Amino acid sequence: MDERLEDLRSTKNPKARIKVLKGHFATSNSHLNTYIDMSTVKSRHNNAREAAKELAHEYMSNTFVNTIVCLDETEVIGTFMAEQLADSNRMSLSAGNNISVITPEFDAIGQMMFRDNKQRMIKDQQVLILAASVTTGKTINRAIECVLYYGGTVCGVASIFSAVNKIAGMEIKTIFTARDIPDYRAYEPAKCPMCEEGKRVEAIVNSYGYSKL
Secondary structure, eight states: OOTTOEEEEOSSOTTSEEEEEEEEEEOSSOEEEEEEEOHHHHHSHHHHHHHHHHHHHTTTTTOOOSEEEEOTTOHHHHHHHHHHHHOTTSOOTTTTOOOEEEOOEEOTTSOEEOOHHHHTTTTTOEEEEEEEEESSSHHHHHHHHHHHHTTOEEEEEEEEEESOSEETTEEEEEEEETTTSTTOOEEOGGGOHHHHTTOOOOEEEETTEEEEO
């Protein structure tokens, strides 16, 4: 792991933590000056549980949830969120509900899809979309379109980090925002100032992590 990675802890809950790395990185949609590593909060159950508590709190009293659609390897967090929201000992609209936690597939041209056996968990259901990181919002928009296509209703969008405040008119509930990483920038590949300055892309990054070039 790159020694330049620095810890960034939530002011609400220090156990909900991510790591940041400055540089020049490329995603499928943009170029970034900061890579956000979420392997700890997505994979270690204690950190995932604490992050889930913070996100679930946003939906306890105001949102009924049937299904959580997990993007970017957030299934562990999504499962803990479902547990929090469905806890009958809590003042939650979803208390006692058997919440589904599912992940979409991607077809040959990159479109999101759900197999027949999972479509019943979307159709006529209140669906919460959970992502690790929202940079431009393009992936979230695709997820929203996918849920609507299969007959579901999107009742919320949550993420660990988001550089934008709203998607499709819905506020993104997130633990970390651009205010926590004030110099975070995302650029269109053709308009990237780092490329214009001749700075080479040092890694390809996506929801699975980063690969040095």
